[in-house]
Amino acid sequence: MYQKENSSWVKHADFTICDMLCLQLAFILAYWVRNGINQPYHTELYRNVAIVMIFIQLMVTFFNESFSGVLRRGTLVELKKTFEQCTLVCLLVLAYMFLSRIGSDYSRMILLITYVLYIGFSYCCRQILKKFLKDRRYEEGEKRSLLIVTVSSNAKSVVENIRKNNYGNYHLAGIALMDCDKKSNSINGIPVVAGQDDIIEYIHKNWVDEVFFAVPKAIDIPEQIVRDCSAMGVVIHMQLATMKSLGKNQIVEELAGYPVLSSSIRIVTxxxxxxxxxxxxxxxxxxxxxxxxxxxxxxxxxxxxxxxxxxxxxxxxxxxxxxxxxxxxxxxxxxxxxxxxxxxxxxxxxxxxxxxxxxxxxxxxxxxxxxxxxxxxxxxxxxxxxxxxxxxxxxxxxxxxxxxxxxxxxxxxxxxxxxxxxxxxxxxxxxxxxxxxxxxxxxxxxxxxxxxxxxxxxxxxxxxxxxxxxxx
Known part of the structure; x- marks a missing residue:
């Protein structure tokens, strides 16, 4: 059984909830700084604004796609994204106060302190949560064992790409070379465990959850190997041949029941x-x-x-x-x-x-x-x-x-x-x-x-x- 990666905004519900808690914590501390340690939610004005903050924060997160690619972002990029998110939320809160004519009753100092604390809390929590998720994925029990089936000329780049982009999701079980019948030492630290003739034997006797076929278009993958992998219940990934002439914007989708490679000058959600x-x-x-x-x-x-x-x-x-x-x-x-x-x-x-x-x-x-x-x-x-x-x-x-x-x-x-x-x-x-x-x-x-x-x-x-x- 293969669990498909969630591509919707719910995929980052953990970051959304964390950001929501940071905003509320910033609001509470700002209220304490201004009015002493009291319960801010007991006052109708501040309770209503706090609730509106939650809805605005969710709206900004949804429409601005605030956490799209969050695990790939570096520290400076994350700081920029955090600043944009927090600024937009607070500006919309300010607009709400103006339109509802409660701005004169609400402490400007509380809003300013909330904004500053929100940026700090949100950025720190994002970094901590990202580290936790990455470290957890690197634990062996959370990984999926992947066998790479490729050719000698492509093996190094395939391993580098997987290491760069999989964020510890996979344990690389080894490399099987379609153009080599004998085992060799290793490529980029990953052992070459099989040639074309003994791929199925290796999968049969070892821990392999998924097989990734990354071979050039000119080389045919024997149908028997694919059928045997399917018979063993192993998840199969086939690299699609992309066309450079189509540009960078290429996605795989289904058209009237046919799997197709689609390309456009700009692909949007x-x-x-x-x-x-x-x-x-x-x-x-x-x-x-x-x-x-x-x-x-x-x-x-x-x-x-x-x-x-x-x-x-x-x-x-x-x-x-x-x-x-x-x-x-x-x-x-x-x-x-x-x-x-x-x-x-x-x-x-x-x-x-x-x-x-x-x-x-x-x-x-x-x-x-x-x-x-x-x-x-x-x-x-x-x-x-x-x-x-x-x-x-x-x-x-x-x-x-x-x-x-x-x-x-x-x-x-x-x-x-x-x-x-x-x-x-x-x-x-x-x-x-x-x-x-x-x-x-x-x-x-x-x-x-x-x-x-x-x-x-x-x-x-x-x-x-x-x-x-x-x-x-």
Whole structure:
């Protein structure tokens, strides 16, 4: 029987509980420092805040994936992660106090001391718990005996990789070489216990829980060896041949019953996508409210300056080439699309992959320039975000004629939902005239994507708009 490693957030429930206890201990000691040794939970105000702290701490742990890869982190990285976790928790607690209007009644000194003690306690407890878990795994009784089946040329690197990444989970029983019939001394301190002909005999007579077949794709593993291992109830691990051309992001999963090796420019967890979509819905709702308010003033102004509909819609290409209809406040005259062909010679963007020009004559004088400068023309796209066609942060969706000019590597920028704002918009916006630079920035955004990066781009977008460096 083989126990599969738990990949969910529950896997690190021990660290989560430990962190929760550290927060409560920091809260109690801070209360004692400020008010003397009394029971803090007897006071309704402090009891309620303590309970809210627990929920906030769990929420941050879940959505921020605070303990992902915790056993692999070094001391400095752990200190940084601890500081981020504790700071975010305390900031959210502070926000709760502000919104519930209890900040003036709650001691600021207690909150400050709680924050400082929380960082210290949490960091020390994490280090102690990691040492305990690693030491425990190194005890022979907790290990699983693993036989490595490989070839002479690969044996050294396989042993080094297992020692580096298994954190003491395995007792390395030995090495069996598929290209050698005789036993040799050892490789990296691990004895060579069998050749291809006596692998089964060794497993039959010795302590072996699991067998790891790590052989090159060119060498066939005899089916009889695999069948015999299965007959003995030994757990079998087969190394999958990865393709370097697919990049680093490769995972094994099941597709319609077939085990497959999947690759993508960026692989994310369902939890991360849930949070990103939740941010989009929240932002879309707020944005639609502001769009409605803006429409009260902009719709009459647009119609007075340029008779016709106040809203503009156009088919754009979305994620991976999926067409959708985008919405904007109309900032151009009604014949803008027809006049675009005449103005292509004045396009500032090389190769005509996008259209940007200074003093575009198609823009409605006065109101058109104002709403483009302030980016108010983009506000109706909050409806696209709410519908799921777009995201708050993503890549600029191309028009149909732009899409038809795309080369192969240009399509990579559409591997994510198009966004109201994005990396290139906050890195120069209309000042960027090289489309390849746009592609590079968008590709970097996708490959480096994180929720933290989205928040940073949203913040920078607000700063860009306030500075008046909006679209031309």
């Amino acid at each position: 369902p939890r991360q996508m849930f949070v990103k979509r939740a941010m989009d819905i929240a932002g879309g709702l707020v944005g639609c409210l502001f769009t409605g308010i803006a429409a009260i003033f902009l719709v009459p102004a647009i119609k007075i300056k340029s008779p016709g509909p106040a809203f503009f819609s156009q088919v754009r290409m979305g994620k991976n080439g999926r067409p959708f209809k985008i919405y904007k406040f109309r900032s151009m005259y009604m014949d803008a699309e027809e006049r675009k062909k005449e103005l292509m010679k004045q396009n500032n963007v090389k190769d005509g992959m996008m259209f940007k020009m200074d003093d575009d004559p198609r823009i409605i004088k006065g109101v058109g320039h104002f709403i483009r400068k302030t980016s108010l023309d983009e506000f109706p796209q909050f409806w696209n975000i709410l519908k799921g066609d777009m995201s708050l942060v993503g890549t600029r969706p191309p028009t149909m004629d732009e899409w038809e000019k795309y080369e192969l590597h240009h399509r990579k920028r559409l591997a994510i939902k198009p966004g109201l704002t994005g990396m290139w918009q906050v890195s120069g916006r209309s000042d960027i005239t090289d489309f390849e630079e746009v592609v590079e920035l968008d590709t970097r955004y996708i490959s480096d994507w994180s929720l933290k990066l989205d928040v940073e781009i949203l913040f920078k977008t607000v700063m860009v708009v306030f500075r008046g460096s909006g679209a031309k």
